[in-house]
Amino acid sequence: MASIKEVAQLAGVGIGTVSRVINGGSVSENTRVRVDEAIRKLNYVPNYSAQTLKTQRAGIIGLFVPVFNNPFFCAIADRIEAQLNKEGYNMLVVCSQEDKEKEVRVLRLLAQNRVDGAIFITHNELGTIDETLPLVTIDRHLGKDIPCITSDNYESTTKAIELMIEKGSRNVAYVGGKPMASSEVEMRYKAYLDVMAKYGYEPIVYYKNTKHGQDYSVAHDFFDRYGDRVDAVFCSGDTFAYLLYQFAVQKYEIPSQFRIVSYDGVMQNWVGKPDISCVKQDIDKMAQRVVEALFMRINGEKCEKKVIVPASFHIGETI
Amino acid sequence: MASIKEVAQLAGVGIGTVSRVINGGSVSENTRVRVDEAIRKLNYVPNYSAQTLKTQRAGIIGLFVPVFNNPFFCAIADRIEAQLNKEGYNMLVVCSQEDKEKEVRVLRLLAQNRVDGAIFITHNELGTIDETLPLVTIDRHLGKDIPCITSDNYESTTKAIELMIEKGSRNVAYVGGKPMASSEVEMRYKAYLDVMAKYGYEPIVYYKNTKHGQDYSVAHDFFDRYGDRVDAVFCSGDTFAYLLYQFAVQKYEIPSQFRIVSYDGVMQNWVGKPDISCVKQDIDKMAQRVVEALFMRINGEKCEKKVIVPASFHIGETI
DNA sequence: ATGAAAGCGCTAACAG
């Protein structure tokens, strides 16, 4: 592994000059050519750790997710990675998955300046966050000054549920993961309750915690408990909706007897059918905003505390 | 951000002693306590870049995938991340996604020793690989000495297709992504051809390149072209199978009139139903083997060139 | 424009 010193020697210049060539300092055309040639000959690539140590810039952003094995997380991770790359950054992924020790390690990563900033999509609790590191979250409230990028959860959910009622549903249940931390996702729940209250319907809430993916048993469980008194369900996430659909379609005429609406809308093109009606988050734009906000923090610019990316309603075959 | 120097000063010792405390060298109980206290007081965390520069060990492994937004990749990424963490490593993700520039950047990462090793699940072409960096692949042939972890593609596929035939299918089509690079996945295709030849059936092959997820149109396209002469399909990947199922179920009695078998078996618990029959890869074990092999390379130990993790056949409702 | 030199924060070898 050639070092800058060897390049300098081969080119017959000082190491400072080589550095200038690399980083675009002022160098005479003549020497630049010689240095470039030496670089090429030695197949030289600057040592990243040395650069980082000196410049205090790692070129890496941490992404913290609960698990990776989930359509929403990996859809947004995919877009975030693409965005970060445009800015010349790489993405380090940490899955905080129900692991207390890991939380500690996460915090160490932050403190150790292995990353220049971090994005949280975690729903787990976290220890004290390093105040100095630029942070941004998706959906999550992490601290006073930490920007949160989210969709218009309350409005979108309200509209969705009102539409279900308008179409004729009377007993709409709410199905979602149990909130583990303060998050904008709760707004979906709140919207649900508010609409129920407004129409004078009794809310039916089914919470279920997601671990390594959901499985079909939740559908059985849900219908065992509420099957006799619901005629529609709003799911705070795609997986629930798909699972419930598979069960419901065997018993009901959909949508006339049973309506389903989900939130997220990322599983559609993985599965094709059923075309579940859903509040579709604008993943691309969210990823964009997340990265934008993060870089504002990194550059010390002021940045809104909450950025709302409107979601759209997708009319599928289940409403 | 406190440095080792400050800790040494506060504890009234030399920096070497502090380093020894951190890295477990021999230090008297007395001084160890004093140093520990200073560390705590200053909230000191060793600077990662400095450590890396000195030790030449980054504690980061690169994972290269074509896209992230795919059930198989993210399932295995999830398990790999967990494995790496056990070993005290973090995972840096790069999505090589149809981007020539990105390829160059990937290679730079490798050369720059930003990572201590890398795992490739990429199906894209790649430039010349740095020979010095420890590498391992999943399913992919990258070079003579680069270990490849894979499932028993040929055997599993053979068994699957023979089972389809045994059940009564005569016109089994093969559906998969077009191979972009030499990969063990081709063994599925080869197995298919061999079985067809053995029984004297004419092979029907439908290749389709995957970009950002598949969509339902492939199902239309496939059935437009081959619908009148197939009675079964073997899919080299879950997404194809799900999409084709949704279409097929409207026209055929499944499985009596139309059989579907997929390879991977990771989408099941995201979707619940249909319970597609499939060759189920042992994702957990594969991730384990991948990381094992990688660390053997990192530690300079000899390691098998090909590690085969047997897949199992899952009998669902489509066979 | 460019060479020399000072460090970034750490580890490890060397004295003592």
Place this chain on the structure above:
DNA sequence: CTGTTAGCGCTTTCAT
């Protein structure tokens, strides 16, 4: 057992 010292490879003054 412990303090001192020499780099790891790079960027960035500071002279020249």
